[in-house]
Amino acid sequence: DAKTTQPPSMDCAEGRAANLPCNHSTISGNEYVYWYRQIHSQGPQYIIHGLKNNETNEMASLIITEDRKSSTLILPHATLSDTAVYYCIVRVGRLDFGNEKLTFGTGTRLTIIP
Amino acid sequence: DTGVSQDPRHKITKRGQNVTFRCDPISEHNRLYWYRQTLGQGPEFLTYFQNEAQLEKSRLLSDRFSAERPKGSFSTLEIQRTEQGDSAMYLCASSLRRSVDVTQETQYFGPGTRLLVL
Numbered sequence: 001d002a003k004t005t006q007p008p009s010m011d012c013a014e015g016r017a018a019n020l021p022c023n024h025s026t027i028s029g030n031e032y033v034y035w036y037r038q039i040h041s042q043g044p045q046y047i048i049h050g051l052k053n054n055e056t057n058e059m060a061s062l063i064i065t066e067d068r069k070s071s072t073l074i075l076p077h078a079t080l081s082d083t084a085v086y087y088c089i090v091r092v093g094r095l096d097f098g099n100e101k102l103t104f105g106t107g108t109r110l111t112i113i114p
Numbered sequence: 115d116t117g118v119s120q121d122p123r124h125k126i127t128k129r130g131q132n133v134t135f136r137c138d139p140i141s142e143h144n145r146l147y148w149y150r151q152t153l154g155q156g157p158e159f160l161t162y163f164q165n166e167a168q169l170e171k172s173r174l175l176s177d178r179f180s181a182e183r184p185k186g187s188f189s190t191l192e193i194q195r196t197e198q199g200d201s202a203m204y205l206c207a208s209s210l211r212r213s214v215d216v217t218q219e220t221q222y223f224g225p226g227t228r229l230l231v232l
Contacts, residue, residue, distance in 0.1 A: 032216065045223065091216055100147075102221060103159070106154070106156055
């Protein structure tokens with residue numbers, strides 16, 4: 001799976017949009033971008049994934065650049081409960097032996113400020 | 115859906131002791147994963163099962179570690195002769211694999227077992 005690069009930390013004011021960047025310049029054509037988050041003392045939680053089109057669900061939006069070398073996770077109206085470590089993961093689209101595991105980096109620690 | 119549960123949530127042990135952790139996956143999930151997370155790092159894959167079969171083990175899983183999923187439901191992770199370097203959060207995740215399409219499989223994590231080896 002391709003390596004990802006994320007800033008180690010970010011702050012965002014409560015109620016504002018939080019934009020978390022991720023660089024994945026070596027991504028392959030069959031690799032998806034996944035985002036998970038981990039709130040303190042809890043297990044990681046799936047947020048969203050995408051291949052090349054922008055995606056939106058009830059939690060967040062995912063914007064992937066046209067060349068797919070970077071993406072941005074957007075939390076449209078950040079709340080204090082969004083304070084967490086956010087992980088960007090690139091994953092091959094087909095589950096074969098050796099590809100089932102998630103490979104986490106160190107993520108971005110997002111702090112929502114009241 | 116009661117989620118993935120892990121027991122115990124916290125464990126303190128002395129170096130050289132054996133410890134065992136339990137994971138109960140979401141009902142009917144056929145895949146179960148174990149990860150380890152040390153302070154300031156993201157989770158690292160240890161091993162996974164499809165039903166009762168252990169299909170992959172990481173190099174991180176030394177001979178002192180053993181995992182089982184005897185009936186394809188709950189799983190146990192045992193660490194023998196614990197060392198201080200084993201201190202970490204041990205996370206369990208489960209998923210339902212329906213096809214080879216990765217987008218059809220979401221891993222749901224439990225709250226983890228935090229191990230401290232003194």
